[in-house]
Amino acid sequence: HRTAVVIPAAGKGVRLGPGAPKALRTLNGTPMLIHAVRAMAASRAVSLVVVVAPPDGAPEVKSLLDAHALPDRTDFLVVPGGESRQESVRLGLEALPPDYDIVLVHDAARPLVPVDTVDAVIEAVRDGAHAVVPALPLADTVKEVEPAQTPGDPEPVVATPQRARLRAVQTPQGFDRATLIHAHETVTDDVTDDASMVEQLGLTVVVVPGHEEAFKVTRPLDLVLAEAVLARRRL
């Protein structure tokens, strides 16, 4: 098997507050994207990383990657991204050379995922799963609401799914290449992760244990947490 990773990194990161595109914000001095690429390259199974840059930022991202050493076994490509995460992933897939049969998709916004999680995802695809997601049980109870017409208005609760049956899904998500490409060609609904496109094809997606440190850097407090995790690793 040969494994490649597509990293969508074209998001603006509006929820993080004003500043550079999210993937280029630094954590302890190093851009989040570089942390994310290194987290993928840490797996001995990964031999190619395709980074999907902001639409006008591909040259900048390319020089950033040139400036940060990766293991010799890992190549990288940079392609410009699109309007939505889904489109960015599709553009990354289009740039994949033919000889990779396992594809991971990993958010640049999850820079600290441990290598054991990456390897567990790859292992499950090697064992025959069409699609694999790392996930954790929830701490919070989750409610479905009828979204307010006016932001800030009280929202009626519609349902409370049984918490013990819910999982919070992370990345990298792993796929056999043909399945992921077929899903991106077929499913046009708005989705927030790649595995849900495979679910829509009627195929089974399996869950492997995720990791607390694979959390998504979304809001300002997440930057504080990410830098604390990095500082603890250096001890």
Ligand code: C5P
């Ligand atoms: O917005 P969200 O946090 O869900 O973004 C998840 C990942 O998708 C991020 O790594 C972001 O850079 C990427 N993305 C993208 N192209 C977009 C929007 C988001 O590559 N147009």
